[in-house]
Amino acid sequence: MAQSSKPIVWGPFAAGGTLTAFLTPALMVLTLLAALGYTPDLLAYERLHAFAGSWLAKLALAGTVFLTLWSAAHRLRITCYDLGVRADTLVATLLYSAALAGTAAAALYLSRI
Amino acid sequence: MxxxxxxxxxxxxxxxxxxxxxxxxxxxxxxxxxxxxxxxxxxxxxxxxxxxxxxxxxxxxxxxxxxxxxxxxxxxxxxxxxxxxxxxxxxxxxxxxxxxxxxxVIDDFMAKLKRVKPYLIPAQARALEQGEYRQTPAELKRYKQFTLCMNCMLCYAACPEYGLIPKFIGPAAISLAHRYNQDSRDGGRAARQEEIAAAEGVWECSFTGACSEVCPEHVDPAAALQQVKIKSTVDWYLAHLMPWLKK
Known part of the structure; x- marks a missing residue:
């Protein structure tokens, strides 16, 4: 039997899932802290803006956005199938396109910094 | 009483x-x-x-x-x-x-089990006078948990994907293939990948984890399947991005 090409979509999904598992709790804590007015100096807007100014940071940020969005898109695709939505090609196209659009937007905004 | x-x-x-x-x-x-x-x-x-x-x-x-x-x-x-x-x-x-x-009727499972070649395919032919195979405790640990499967098929009854897609090779058969792939004495992985890296192999799994919850022997088939996915993904990227590495 032919080897499946599912790894193309599964690879970024698995990487994004792992990344999200580590990043999401940290982001939640930081967001809560910021909401309560306790933004640490290191994460002040100016500092983060300067950080996103370097090309390496831009690449890492775009990569993070891509992987997390892709992971969510793939998980939603599988969930749709399990819930009985069998138009898999349509669902996959829509969701992956959304993830790619989000990534493109992130790349555009990052390039303007 | x-x-x-x-x-x-x-x-x-x-x-x-x-x-x-x-x-x-x-x-x-x-x-x-x-x-x-x-x-x-x-x-x-x-x-x-x-x-x-x-x-x-x-x-x-x-x-x-x-x-x-x-x-x-x-x-x-x-x-x-x-x-x-x-x-x-x-x-x-x-x-x-x-x-x-x-x-x-368990014919479907028996046929799938046979397809994944769940037996040792020696990496190198070994004569009797060369003595027994040796394995370190670390090498044994890599697959021991997956040897505990007794083919009770509870994982197939629990798996929603098997219910939806009867062609799916399923948790126990893929875990047993993985058990031999992980064995340091074995050289049959390429032959098993023909079945388990196919679309109706490991890729029908959506990781609901129900198989591991019902497994009476704590084989944790869901873990075996995720390990197979990672290895198959690495295979795929190596084959497509670095074809010159192919043996």
Whole structure:
């Protein structure tokens, strides 16, 4: 039997899932802290803006956005199938396109910094 | 020894004579420490010798007595009556055709098991005088957990993907393929990948984890399948991005 090409979509999904598992709790804590007015100096807007100014940071940020969005898109695709939505090609196209659009937007905004 | 009265609701079906499956109630006096299999044996011995079900060892080793007990795939020999309240509903394993009463047709699983070559394919031919294979404890640990599978098929009854897509090779067969792939003596991975890296192989798994929850031997098939996915993904990227590495 032919080897499946599912790894193309599964690879970024698995990487994004792992990344999200580590990043999401940290982001939640930081967001809560910021909401309560306790933004640490290191994460002040100016500092983060300067950080996103370097090309390496831009690449890492775009990569993070891509992987997390892709992971969510793939998980939603599988969930749709399990819930009985069998138009898999349509669902996959829509969701992956959304993830790619989000990534493109992130790349555009990052390039303007 | 204390006794308890147990109400069993057992699915009965003889495909040659019955139009559809039906449930039959049995009321039996059981001992407090009995398991569901003891209750079924008691029914067969004292009330209804026509009741059919598979069993053999009565000690969670053979994997024959898998059935749905109150909707959950379980070994009847490992399900204590005292853990259930009220009527206990006993049905054949889900996702398999019924042969008769609680006996299922397992041909589909047997064929899939054969396809994944679940046996040692030595990496190098070894003559008798060369002595036994040697393995370090670390090499043994890489696959030992996956050797505990006894083919009871509870994971197939629990797997929603197998229910949706009958072609899916499924948890136990892929875990057993992984068991041999992980073995330092084995060289058969490429042959097994033909089946398990295909679309109806490991890629139908959506990681609901139900297989690992019902596994009576704690094989953790879901973990085996995720490891297979990672390895198959690395294979795919190596083959497509660095084709010159191909042996």
């Amino acid at each position: 204390s006794e308890r009265r147990v109400e069993l609701e057992v699915l009965r079906y003889h495909p040659e004579t019955d139009a559809a499956p039906r449930f039959q109630r049995y009321s039996v006096d059981c001992r407090e420490e009995w398991v569901v299999l003891d209750a079924l044996n008691h029914v067969k011995e004292t009330l209804d010798p026509t009741l059919s079900y598979r069993w053999s060892c009565h000690m969670a080793v053979c994997g024959s007595c898998g059935m749905m007990i109150n909707g959950e795939p379980r070994l009847a020999c490992k399900s204590f009556l005292r853990d259930y309240q009220g009527v206990i509903r006993v049905e054949p394993l889900a996702h398999f055709p019924i042969e008769r009463d609680l006996v299922t």
